[in-house]
Amino acid sequence: MTITIQHAIDTIIAAVGAAPPPDTVDTIKIGDPTQPLTGIVTTFLATVEVIEQASQLGANLIITHEPIFYNHRDETDWLALAGNPVYAAKRRLIEQQRVVIWRFHDLLHTLQPDPTVAGLLDELEWIACALPEQLHLCRIPPMPLRQLADWVKTRLRIETLRVVGDLDMTCQGVAILPGCPGRGAQIGVLAQPEVDVVITGEISEWETSEYARDATRLGQGKGLLVLGHAASEEPGMRWVTPWLQARLPGVDIRFVPTGKLFHWL
Amino acid sequence: MTITIQHAIDTIIAAVGAAPPPDTVDTIKIGDPTQPLTGIVTTFLATVEVIEQASQLGANLIITHEPIFYNHRDETDWLALAGNPVYAAKRRLIEQQRVVIWRFHDLLHTLQPDPTVAGLLDELEWIACALPEQLHLCRIPPMPLRQLADWVKTRLRIETLRVVGDLDMTCQGVAILPGCPGRGAQIGVLAQPEVDVVITGEISEWETSEYARDATRLGQGKGLLVLGHAASEEPGMRWVTPWLQARLPGVDIRFVPTGKLFHWL
Numbered sequence: 001m002t003i004t005i006q007h008a009i010d011t012i013i014a015a016v017g018a019a020p021p022p023d024t025v026d027t028i029k030i031g032d033p034t035q036p037l038t039g040i041v042t043t044f045l046a047t048v049e050v051i052e053q054a055s056q057l058g059a060n061l062i063i064t065h066e067p068i069f070y071n072h073r074d075e076t077d078w079l080a081l082a083g084n085p086v087y088a089a090k091r092r093l094i095e096q097q098r099v100v101i102w103r104f105h106d107l108l109h110t111l112q113p114d115p116t117v118a119g120l121l122d123e124l125e126w127i128a129c130a131l132p133e134q135l136h137l138c139r140i141p142p143m144p145l146r147q148l149a150d151w152v153k154t155r156l157r158i159e160t161l162r163v164v165g166d167l168d169m170t171c172q173g174v175a176i177l178p179g180c181p182g183r184g185a186q187i188g189v190l191a192q193p194e195v196d197v198v199i200t201g202e203i204s205e206w207e208t209s210e211y212a213r214d215a216t217r218l219g220q221g222k223g224l225l226v227l228g229h230a231a232s233e234e235p236g237m238r239w240v241t242p243w244l245q246a247r248l249p250g251v252d253i254r255f256v257p258t259g260k261l262f263h264w265l
Numbered sequence: 266m267t268i269t270i271q272h273a274i275d276t277i278i279a280a281v282g283a284a285p286p287p288d289t290v291d292t293i294k295i296g297d298p299t300q301p302l303t304g305i306v307t308t309f310l311a312t313v314e315v316i317e318q319a320s321q322l323g324a325n326l327i328i329t330h331e332p333i334f335y336n337h338r339d340e341t342d343w344l345a346l347a348g349n350p351v352y353a354a355k356r357r358l359i360e361q362q363r364v365v366i367w368r369f370h371d372l373l374h375t376l377q378p379d380p381t382v383a384g385l386l387d388e389l390e391w392i393a394c395a396l397p398e399q400l401h402l403c404r405i406p407p408m409p410l411r412q413l414a415d416w417v418k419t420r421l422r423i424e425t426l427r428v429v430g431d432l433d434m435t436c437q438g439v440a441i442l443p444g445c446p447g448r449g450a451q452i453g454v455l456a457q458p459e460v461d462v463v464i465t466g467e468i469s470e471w472e473t474s475e476y477a478r479d480a481t482r483l484g485q486g487k488g489l490l491v492l493g494h495a496a497s498e499e500p501g502m503r504w505v506t507p508w509l510q511a512r513l514p515g516v517d518i519r520f521v522p523t524g525k526l527f528h529w530l
Contacts, residue, residue, distance in 0.1 A: 045475060048482040066471045070448055078449065084456050086480045086487075093483075149530045160425065162527040180469070183335055184343065191349050202470050204445070205494035206331045209526055210310060215351045217313040218358075222351075226527075229470035261474055262427040262491075264529070265414045 005061045005100045006033035008040065008248055012063075015247045018110040025067070026107050029074050030091070031100030037061055039252040042241050044234045046101050048090055053256050055097045062101045063244070065108065065237050066229075074103070108240065116178040119239030120199075120232065124155050126174075135176075137195070142172045145223045148197065158231050160264040164212035165223030171196045178232040183207035190215070190222050197223040201232030230258055270326050270365045271298035273305065273513055277328075280512045283375040290332070291372050294339050295356070296365030302326055304517040307506050309499045311366050313355055318521050320362045327366045328509070330373065330502050331494075339368070373505065381443040384504030385464075385497065389420050391439075400441075402460070407437045410488045413462065423496050425529040429477040430488030436461045443497040448472035455480070455487050462488035466497030495523055 003011075009028070013020075020026050039059035043050045045066040054062050067074045069087060079087035094101065108115055113135050121127045121135065129138040143151070146167040153161060173194045177186055180202035187208055190198045203209050203226055212224035234257055241255040268276075274293070278285075285291050304324035308315045310331040319327050332339045334352060344352035359366065373380055378400050386392045386400065394403040408416070411432040418426055438459045442451055445467035452473055455463045468474050468491055477489035499522055506520040 045471065047475065048479045066475075070452060070472045070476045072471070079452075082453065082456065084452070086456065086476060086483060086485060089483045089485070090479055146530070149528075153530065160529055163530050164527060167528060187335060187344075187349070188347065191347065191351065205467050205526070206310065206337070207335045210312065210331075211335045211351060213526055214313045214355055218351060218354045220351060220354070261470070261478055262429060263414075263432060264425055265411070265418065265428050 002036045003251075004033065005031075005035050005037045008037050008061060008251065009033065009102050011247060012104070012244065013107065016107045016111060018107060020106050020110075024106045025073060026103050026105055029064075029068055029101045029103060030094050031098070033100050035060060035098065035100070037251060039254075040244070040248070041254055041256050042104075042237050042244065043256045044230050044237050044258050047258055048093060050256050050258060051090075051093060051097060051099060054099055057252075057254060057256075059252070059254070060097075060099050062099055063104045064101055065103070065105055065233055067103065068101055104240075108236070111240075114236070115240040115243070116233050116236030117176055119235035119237070120176050120178055122239060123235045124152065124176075136189075138174045138176065140172060140174050142170050145169050145171050145197065148174070148223075149225060152199065152225060152227070156227065156231055156235070158227060159260070161228070161231075162209075162226040163224065164209050165197070165216050166221070169196070169221050169223060171223060173197070174199060177201075178236060180229055183211075187211050190224070196221065197225060199225040199227065199232075201227055201229040228261070230261060234258070267301045268516075269298065270296075270300055270302045273302050273326060273516065274298065274367050276512060277369070277509060278372065281372045281376060283372060285371050289371045290338060291368050291370055294329075294333055294366045294368060295359050296363070298365050300325060300363065300365070302516060304519075305509070305513070306519055306521050307369075307502050307509065308521045309495050309502050309523050312523055313358060315521050315523060316355075316358060316362060316364060319364055322517075322519060322521075324517070324519070325362075325364050327364055328369045329366055330368070330370055330498055332368065333366055369505075373501070376505075379501070380505040380508070381498050381501030382441055384500035384502070385441050385443055387504060388500045389417065389441075401454075403439045403441065405437060405439050407435050410434050410436050410462065413439070413488075414490060417464065417490060417492070421492065421496055421500070423492060424525070426493070426496075427474075427491040428489065429474050429491075430462070430481050431486070434461070434486050434488060436488060438462070439464060442466075443501060445494055448476075452476050455489070461486065462490060464490040464492065464497075466492055466494040493526070495526060499523070
């Protein structure tokens with residue numbers, strides 16, 4: 001049975017079962033959703049390379065967690081008015097490939113459990129360590145911060161991560177905050193007495209990392225692991241792919257990773 | 266001749282000669298400015314360790330470029346109301362040491378040239394390469410991106426930096442954007458045809474780094490070097506120290522670096 005892209009999106013929204021915020025970013029960013037659906041690619045962020053791969057896989061719907069035009073609301077006036085050549089070429093590529101890009105951000109985070117937390121816990125092998133009512137809080141077997149960083153790097157296949165704190169401090173209470181939830185959440189959780197370490201995606205360097213540095217200098221024994229935004233949320237998009245598959249039986253749905261972003265020199 | 270801390274701050278503000286924005290962050294964050302001045306420490310960010318060092322140096326005025334309580338406006342209600350122990354201990358330390366902390370951010374950036382640009386150019390040995398009317402734009406001897414990264418690391422004594430782009434691309438037009446100027450500035454400058462590479466302090470990972478990644482994939486030959494916020498602006502605070510010295514003769518003024526923030530594992 002052939003369904004349209006719009007029908008697939010509507011099916012997903014209905015399956016989530018929550019109302020998106022009134023100014024949600026979960027909109028169709030580009031493309032004609034009345035087309036028959038040929039396949040779906042899920043991804044952390046629809047880069048040019050992900051778009052090329054979607055076409056090679058025969059998919060004409062990309063479900064992206066993050067924006068495609070370099071700002072949270074995917075505003076394009078600032079790029080179009082400046083005649084930005086990367087924006088123009090990416091847009092042309094998308095139009096030529098007749099692909100539709102839909103964002104699955106706000107609604108994704110309303111799912112219980114939040115797939116970005118569940119996916120990260122799963123890949124870190126910490127599901128049994130998480131508090132059932134507050135999945136982002138884990139009680140792991142005690143280990144030094146250095147060993148915890150090694151564990152995380154190995155499980156998530158991260159080339160380099162940034163760590164603040166005393167590498168010899170013992171870590172047992174670990175909080176998982178994927179993405180870039182901001183200083184309020186990051187510092188608020190790190191200040192909880194039972195939390196030794198926050199593992200997060202992205203920080204502002206005058207905020208959470210300076211807090212962890214001061215905490216360490218003051219002998220308050222707090223650590224911070226900064227994974228990178230993609231490394232922290234790709235597990236969530238991988239995790240949600242079978243969830244989508246179950247709601248759209250017969251549709252070919254594949255997760256495509258964004259691959260290496262930074263050279264660490 | 267003894268002057269008060271307030272007099273020293275007023276002298277600096279008068280020497281800058283520009284009006285700060287109405288909601289400027291360049292305020293006294295803490296401490297009693299009617300005290301006699303014993304010495305000044307300049308720094309990128311008054312961490313706990315910098316505050317300790319200021320006291321050891323006999324200085325009771327710290328001039329910080331970035332905030333001290335983990336948010337741009339140095340709001341403290343969110344920390345005080347939560348009984349945050351790091352905030353409480355840092356505050357206690359500052360009060361015990363009777364040090365005054367004044368922020369030099371908005372006014373610093375009004376100086377011509379902007380010390381954060383001039384200081385970075387100086388340490389990169391690129392002053393002769395910069396356009397006289399637009400100091401942040403440089404025309405350097407052509408070199409591959411990989412070699413440019415090595416040059417920057419060595420000159421700025423950076424342990425690890427993050428690079429986006431083809432490491433073999435030839436770089437000649439280089440733009441210097443210290444700090445965290447945001448996607449508008451970073452992407453706007455990177456899109457200029459004569460700019461091959463932007464060197465900046467800090468990015469949001471769904472913005473400028475994804476732009477550089479797409480540009481590279483689209484064959485538009487753009488590179489991005491992310492230095493870290495401190496590495497990109499400490500040269501400016503080092504650069505402005507003799508400028509302050511000349512305006513406050515007889516006052517002991519020393520630049521104190523914040524030191525290593527991250528372990529790169």
